[in-house]
Amino acid sequence: MLLKKTKLALVALVSVALIGSTVPASQAAATNKQLEIFTWWASGGEFAGLNEMIKLYKKQNPNTKFINAAVAGAAGTNAKGVLVSRMQANNPPDTFQSHAGAELTSYVKAGQVQDLTFLYKQEGWDKVFPAGLIKTLTVGGKIYSVPVNIHRANVLWWSPASAAKAGITSAPATIAEFKTDLAKFKAAGFDGIALAGNGDWAIAHLFDQILLADLGTAGYVGLFNGKTKWDSAGVATAAKDLSDILAYGNSSKTLDWPDAGDMVVKAKTAGFFVMGDWASSQWESEGFKPGVDYAWAAAPGTSKNYMWLSDSFTLPKGAPDKDAAIAWLKLCGSLAGQDAFNPKKGSIAVRTDSNAKLYDSYLQSAMKDWHKLDTSAGSIVHGVMGNNAFMAAYDSAVGKFYQAGAPASGTSSFLKDLVAAYATGQAA
Amino acid sequence: MAVRAKKHVQSPWGGFFFVLPSILAMAVFVYGMIGWTVKESLGKRTNSYTTAKGLVGLKNYRDLFSDPEFVHAFQNLLKFTVVFMVGTLLAGLIMALLLEKGIKGEGFFRSIYLYPMAISFIAMGTSWRWLMDSSRDGKATGLNKIFFDVHLGFLQSNWYSSEKGAMYAMALPAIWQMSGYVMALFLAGFRGIPDDLREAARVDGATETKIYRHILFPQLKPTFLTVLIILGHISMKVFDLIYGIASKSYVTKVLAIYMWQVIFDFQNYAKGASIAMIILVLIAVAVIPYLIYVVKTEEQK
Numbered sequence: 218m219l220l221k222k223t224k225l226a227l228v229a230l231v232s233v234a235l236i237g238s239t240v241p242a243s244q245a246a247a248t249n250k251q252l253e254i255f256t257w258w259a260s261g262g263e264f265a266g267l268n269e270m271i272k273l274y275k276k277q278n279p280n281t282k283f284i285n286a287a288v289a290g291a292a293g294t295n296a297k298g299v300l301v302s303r304m305q306a307n308n309p310p311d312t313f314q315s316h317a318g319a320e321l322t323s324y325v326k327a328g329q330v331q332d333l334t335f336l337y338k339q340e341g342w343d344k345v346f347p348a349g350l351i352k353t354l355t356v357g358g359k360i361y362s363v364p365v366n367i368h369r370a371n372v373l374w375w376s377p378a379s380a381a382k383a384g385i386t387s388a389p390a391t392i393a394e395f396k397t398d399l400a401k402f403k404a405a406g407f408d409g410i411a412l413a414g415n416g417d418w419a420i421a422h423l424f425d426q427i428l429l430a431d432l433g434t435a436g437y438v439g440l441f442n443g444k445t446k447w448d449s450a451g452v453a454t455a456a457k458d459l460s461d462i463l464a465y466g467n468s469s470k471t472l473d474w475p476d477a478g479d480m481v482v483k484a485k486t487a488g489f490f491v492m493g494d495w496a497s498s499q500w501e502s503e504g505f506k507p508g509v510d511y512a513w514a515a516a517p518g519t520s521k522n523y524m525w526l527s528d529s530f531t532l533p534k535g536a537p538d539k540d541a542a543i544a545w546l547k548l549c550g551s552l553a554g555q556d557a558f559n560p561k562k563g564s565i566a567v568r569t570d571s572n573a574k575l576y577d578s579y580l581q582s583a584m585k586d587w588h589k590l591d592t593s594a595g596s597i598v599h600g601v602m603g604n605n606a607f608m609a610a611y612d613s614a615v616g617k618f619y620q621a622g623a624p625a626s627g628t629s630s631f632l633k634d635l636v637a638a639y640a641t642g643q644a645a
Numbered sequence: 646m647a648v649r650a651k652k653h654v655q656s657p658w659g660g661f662f663f664v665l666p667s668i669l670a671m672a673v674f675v676y677g678m679i680g681w682t683v684k685e686s687l688g689k690r691t692n693s694y695t696t697a698k699g700l701v702g703l704k705n706y707r708d709l710f711s712d713p714e715f716v717h718a719f720q721n722l723l724k725f726t727v728v729f730m731v732g733t734l735l736a737g738l739i740m741a742l743l744l745e746k747g748i749k750g751e752g753f754f755r756s757i758y759l760y761p762m763a764i765s766f767i768a769m770g771t772s773w774r775w776l777m778d779s780s781r782d783g784k785a786t787g788l789n790k791i792f793f794d795v796h797l798g799f800l801q802s803n804w805y806s807s808e809k810g811a812m813y814a815m816a817l818p819a820i821w822q823m824s825g826y827v828m829a830l831f832l833a834g835f836r837g838i839p840d841d842l843r844e845a846a847r848v849d850g851a852t853e854t855k856i857y858r859h860i861l862f863p864q865l866k867p868t869f870l871t872v873l874i875i876l877g878h879i880s881m882k883v884f885d886l887i888y889g890i891a892s893k894s895y896v897t898k899v900l901a902i903y904m905w906q907v908i909f910d911f912q913n914y915a916k917g918a919s920i921a922m923i924i925l926v927l928i929a930v931a932v933i934p935y936l937i938y939v940v941k942t943e944e945q946k
Contacts, residue, residue: 298909301693323912327694414806415774416892469780470806471891486784606692609893609910613714616895621808645692645911 249538251282252545254530255303255313257296259287262498266561270365273557274548281541286310297605304329309533311542317364317529318353319441320600320608323645324531325361331532332359333546342550345568349592350525353601362529365549366564369583370596371426371516371524374490374497376482379407380512383488388514392430392458395489395517399465402488409465411487413477417616422598423491424459424615429594430518431455437594440639441602447639448632456618456628463619470620475499482511491516493526493599497579498563507579515586523590526599527567607642614638679925685918693912705919715920717895718903721812725899726880728816729823733876736820737827744828745835755832758825766822770889773818777804777890811896819886823879827872834868835861867942870935877931881924900924 252274258267271283288296300313304324315321324330337343337360343351346364354360373388380386383405389395399409413419429437432451439445446452467480467487478496480487482505490496497507505511515522530549536542548554555566560575565584573581595601600608614634686705689697709715740758744751761769776787781801785793792800804814838861846856884901891897893906900920908917 298905301909301912305693323693326692329693415894417894467780468784469778470803471774471778606911606913609906612893613895613898620806620811620894620896641911645913 247278247281247538247541247544249281249541251284252278252312252538252541253284253286253310254545255286255288255296255300255310257288257314262502263562266558269557269561270548270554273554274545277548278541278544281538281544304533307535309535311536311538312530312532312545314528315362315531316600317350317362317527318595318601319603320605321361321529321531322356322604323606324533325356329534330361331534331536332361333363333532334358334360336363336543336546336550340547340550342568345570347567347569347587347592350527350567353593353595362531363546363549364527364529364567365555366528366559366562367567367587368526368564368599369494369523369586370422370526370599371429371519371522372492372494372496372513373516374478374481374492374511374513375488376485376510377512379481379485379488383407385488388512389517390520391518392427396458396461399462399488403465407485408467408480408487409489410462410467411472411477411480411490412463412466412470413472413474413492414470414619415473417612417619418598419474419477419492420463420619421612421615422493422596423462424455425524425597426491426516426519427455427458427462428452428597429522429524430516431458434522434591434594438602447635452635453628453632456631459615459618460628493596494579494583495563497577501563501577501579507577513579513582521591522594523586523592524594524596525587525592526596526601603639603642604645606645607638610638610641611635682918682921682925685914686922688915688918690914691916693914701915705915706923709916709919709923714898715900715903718898718900721897722881722883722899724812725816725819725883726877728813729819729880730873730876732816732820733823733827734872736824737872738831740824740828741831741835744832755829758828760825761822762826764822766885767889769818769822770886774890777814777817779803779806805891805897806894808896812899815887815890815897818890819880819883823876827876830868830872830875831865834865838864870938874932874935878928881927881931900927 256267258264267285271285274281275283288299296314300310303309304327309329315324321330337346337351342363350364350367351360354362354364375385375388379402383398383401385398385401389398402409412423428440431454432440432445436445436451440447440452467477472480474492474496477487478490478492478499481490482500483503494513497511497513500511501507507513514520516524530546532539532542532546550567552566552568552570552572555568556571556575559566559571560577560580563580565571565576565580565587569588571584573584576584597603597611598608603611614631614637617634618628618631684700687700687702689695689699689701744754748754778785778787778789779802780786781789782793782798785801788804789801792798802810802814805811807814842860843856846860851859882901883899884905887897887899887902893902898906901924904917904920904924907913907920911917
């Protein structure tokens with residue numbers, strides 16, 4: 218009894234000391250009994266990465282029970298449905314995963330997430346996160362989420378062996394060169410480009426890159442502040458380029474991206490593949506070697522840009538265990554947290570001071586680019602530039618254009634759909 | 646003790662209390678929710694953060710019909726429904742006719758035809774996605790590969806990724822799954838007709854075709870109706886099959902998928918609720934006349 222009491226007193230004393238002292242708050246254990254986080258990371262590398270973070274969290278917060286409410290599948294679409302219901306029912310988790318950027322807008326406007334700007338100052342993130350990223354995350358002077366990783370969307374992949382067969386010696390730097398190379402692949406008996414048509418988003422992903430190439434960084438960013446019109450000449454050119462490029466695609470319109478990626482790296486029946494850099498970690502897990510079995514470059518015409526997307530965590534209003542949630546967010550932004558998560562997930566740290574030695578050769582090259590390239594153009598399809606409503610309408614517009622056999626129908630109705638998609642996003 | 650218990654059951658209140666929980670559950674979770682959806686569909690909550698209150702009448706419904714995506718989804722649903730209902734009905738009927746003759750191993754065939762029913766729509770969707778892959782010739786997989794390998798290459802198709810035929814292709818797996826069930830219903834119908842009638846007709850010199858046309862089919866009318874209602878309401882609310890095959894792809898979008906998108910992606914609750922109500926009305930249009938018919942025929946008896 219006596220022993221127990223002394224122990225209790227000791228704990229109390231230590232806690233008081235911790236709260237009173239000036240040690241960075243991230244080292245103080247959370248006092249809440251539990252933390253419920255909501256993610257769509259339930260398998261593969263992302264799950265392994267999350268587990269590394271959970272280990273760290275448990276070490277730092279031994280008294281907090283960790284509840285992982287994962288809803289698997291479909292790049293988060295299923296999870297989003299469940300999350301929307303819970304938020305509407307005023308039953309938020311303590312923190313939830315969201316793509317960083319405009320995807321959060323509807324939660325911000327609804328007042329369902331809390332301002333986290335104070336953490337950026339307190340933890341020094343405003344100095345170690347790239348300025349372009351911080352600018353994109355800031356809405357009306359406030360930041361509402363903590364990004365934990367960075368993926369690159371504008372990557373062109375190919376197999377060196379196939380390229381040699383087709384007589385392609387260097388990566389295409391412009392859309393025009395890209396088309397020439399696609400024709401070379403075709404002449405050598407390949408499908409020029411591997412397309413993942415299932416669910417439309419991967420085609421929209423490709424269109425993101427073409428838009429950025431044809432409009433330039435300022436024009437691309439302008440699409441989202443009204444400075445570039447969605448039916449302008451530049452977008453029309455991009456639409457035409459998209460239909461030209463789609464014509465070199467594989468005939469199956471029903472593949473998921475890993476299957477489309479297989480055509481390039483494993484089966485070697487298709488030439489190029491435009492996909493985010495999660496493709497690299499997928500292939501590595503299948504035993505292929507970066508730089509040997511597959512090579513990469515920036516998507517044509519976008520070599521100055523790091524078109525990024527990022528997973529981030531938030532603090533919902535009314536989170537039952539706020540203290541525990543803030544401890545989690547601090548871990549998400551910390552060097553230890555990011556360097557534990559990212560090598561497993563196959564993405565790079567947001568922080569510019571991360572330890573490159575922990576990462577594989579592709580990720581090291583991505584890291585160099587992340588530190589020096591323009592980061593103001595984020596991915597549309599992955600929620601950086603537009604809200605959920607816009608994203609869904611944008612995917613539909615591209616899907617319609619693609620499935621309708623783009624080249625025959627011309628681009629004018631496509632542009633109309635894009636204008637309507639933008640309006641849908643503005644209204645939501 | 647025994648007497649008291651018996652008395653208790655006989656009192657009308659006892660029976661009422663016995664079903665009260667389900668009455669309450671129905672009132673809240675079915676009719677209450679329908680009422681709530683109606684209210685939402687007439688309201689102003691067109692995004693997640695609006696605080697606008699009050700009703701806008703039928704505006705949300707009117708807006709739907711000038712929304713090209715809604716019209717597209719509606720047309721898709723109609724195409725799917727027609728092909729699915731006709732296809733399933735024919736396939737089920739033909740299978741029932743074959744089995745009805747009492748062939749050897751009937752039990753075996755009956756189970757085989759019924760098995761697809763045991764598979765969930767979503768699992769079936771995944772396998773049919775592979776079967777209906779649109780690659781052709783040397784690169785074909787699934788059905789196209791079968792056609793190519795047996796030198797029927799001209800039968801290869803884009804399946805559900807073609808612009809015009811997508812919904813017709815989408816009906817194939819649904820037909821495949823439901824026809825066994827329809828067969829079972831028809832088989833039960835045929836078995837319910839006394840053999841004496843056929844005997845009598847044969848004695849009177851009727852041919853087999855005539856027996857079917859004039860004796861058996863007229864008696865199957867209630868079965869036909871049941872089948873139509875069951876298929877109709879399955880078709881109107883189809884979601885998982887299509888989501889499993891093509892997720893939210895534009896070409897194969899139907900009302901239930903669009904509703905899901907509008908509510909969870911656009912977070913336009915008023916519009917989503919309107920679409921939900923339209924789906925409900927479509928189903929009601931199919932089911933209510935049937936209920937009236939059933940009640941009437943029972944009264945006649």
